[in-house]
Amino acid sequence: MSVLVDDDLWSAVGDPTRRRMIDRLLADGSGTATSLAEQIPVTRQAIAKHLAVLDRVGLVHGAAAGRERRYRVDEARLARAVAQLNAVGDAWDSRMERIKRIAETIQQTTETKE
Template identity: 45%
Template sequence: MTQCRSERAPDDVLVALAEPIRRQVLTVLAREGGANSTSLATSLPITRQAVAKHLAVLDRAGLVCAHRAGREVRYEADLQPLRQATRWTDTLAAQWERRLNAIKDLAEEAMEP
């Protein structure tokens, strides 16, 4: 079971990261290099079953990769979808910045005598 590196919509990533616990799960995975749901549950204030549900959401968003090793499933952070979402938000911010600057320029021109 390995599912990694597929193109994801920024919406999926943003929805997955809207939940603080999922951000914590992703942070732990990125910091530790990987873990299973049981070990994640010991470092978080939720049950193993809740961790598994949060991992499923992160997996759908492409933010984690699952690797089966015997009976254990280990998860690793995949930050590429996060980088893609960041590029998208940066592009959106730049568009808004240009629009706001154009409005500012128009307003300043209108105020000139």
């Protein structure tokens, strides 16, 4: 069973700062680079770069709000990402179960020969 994985998406959410930003945006409903920088211990410039990565993969969308951009999480895209992660987890669970059965068969064969 092969699962299609969006490498750009998982690269984007692989960063702990970006995950914290998504958590904050979900908790607050929206936020700007400035408001996120007040809550997360990195510079506003770093936050802006992280937001650009998240925007590029479609996890957040920004809209002009005065001199800044206000970002919101695209909950539909996030739900698709979660579904993809679950599919990857299910595929690995299936692989691990097959490996376990093979190992048990080898162990039984070895014990029978002794």
